[in-house]
Amino acid sequence: MVGRPRLSRRPTRPLPPGPTAGWAVAEVEQALTVPVDPASAAFFDVDNTMMQGASIYHFARGLAARKHVRSRDLLRFGWYQVRFRTMASENGGHIASSRESALSFVAGWRVEDMERLCEEIFDDVMADRIWSGTRALAQLHLDAGHRVWLVTAAPIELGRIIADRLGLTGALGTVAEVRDGVYTGRLVGDLLHGPAKADTIRELATEEGLDLARCAAYSDSINDTPMLSLVGKPVAVNPDGALRREARRRGWEIRDYRTGRKAAIVAAPVLAGAGLMVGAVSAGKAVRRRRTSRRYNL
Template structure:
């Protein structure tokens, strides 16, 4: 296995990705220390499982479900929601990332939270999860996560969704926590700035590697799951990569590299799909989600 070492071609984008990944891992360690999740079995201290969220563990895009909830609460208009949706689609499928594209996507993400309090976002996230997300969880992927938990391994979500919302999703599913996009807050209010960039593409790989370095994880014993070719960097840093509900490009990559493929869109029950090698590769880790306990205060 060759571990992914690269990232963006643009040095500035690579720097931002590294900053975002380190911030997400730092937040994960902080929240684990502040509010640890009791393990269900003896803890394996050198392995971890990392799950992408959108279309991997949840049907559709979590940030879009959240945006729908905010629109229903008159945070912005349905027209604004449509524009946001189109820009997110272009961001996911538009191909090579550019500095302008990253900047535009960052500005869209910030438009949701700038000027609002952290507590407000958390309260709304709890409500919106119940209303629009709880019934969107893929049972098959949820079963894979539970297998890791039952084996005494910790499980993190890794997503571009704001870390506060990602942590809510993780905790509602009984997972350890989440690595997500970290936004600055001062005096409990979001400043309109991100720490680095959104946790997307190479930034996810940086977050996983940073967390592994902090917690003494053996990445060769870790497992990662995703539906998107954007997450090939993250999938490439671990010992076992699993393509879940993969897009066409990821399916091709998975076939070429010998990665496992699990597709729950066909209606097959998770119980009918054997995954001995997934658990054999290991998975746990050490720090929980990025953000609820992470309050960056500006001086």
């Protein structure tokens, strides 16, 4: 049985200098004074929902800049992950390819090195790509005393860093097996994608006594329909075409923080590079406290 760390909130580390840091720190300090509503929570997808583009793509850029990966490796990861990211339905062959590309990359890496790189690259590359509109939605939940979780197919290490920097409750992410502080090249379970997100949220709700009818979920992708269907308040954020149609059909709220041509441009990194690393690091999922858990609490 998979062990789970207890809920706890760590002091939030400051964001790097700039406009993002100011509002994030101020809002988090305010949120911590609000009584917690133990039955309510909000779940946010990361790529193109909380962050412009794909977090793994940005992570890959950071790795390439530090000479940790070769261009041909990024292209190979990208090819597998473009197929993975654009599949509206679960396809065992594509998911297996994504898993293999991920594992071939992280095997032999030390967890502490991966965590350090996640921190550095978030601060250098990702911090200014957080959608201010989505961040404001998360803050509304925090101000109401709700717990706020990121739910991502990306590595739990990366999800943890993003949640930590934004002052959120924690992250649910993909987990890779670790022995003696080193990634073995095997995943613990499957990539946290599609129906797996909904299954993990159900498990969390049972453990934490959440009333899913009082919870909210936010995503840009049709792949996250199972997660959105699970809660009382589903919201399509910067939705792809298929999710926009589904949201309209089902009467779900739609919020789009993109403007004009930018909406089309923002999608490019997801297709051209989302993959570049969702495989490369999707296997990098070791939680700092319990290395076998999809979940990390701050």
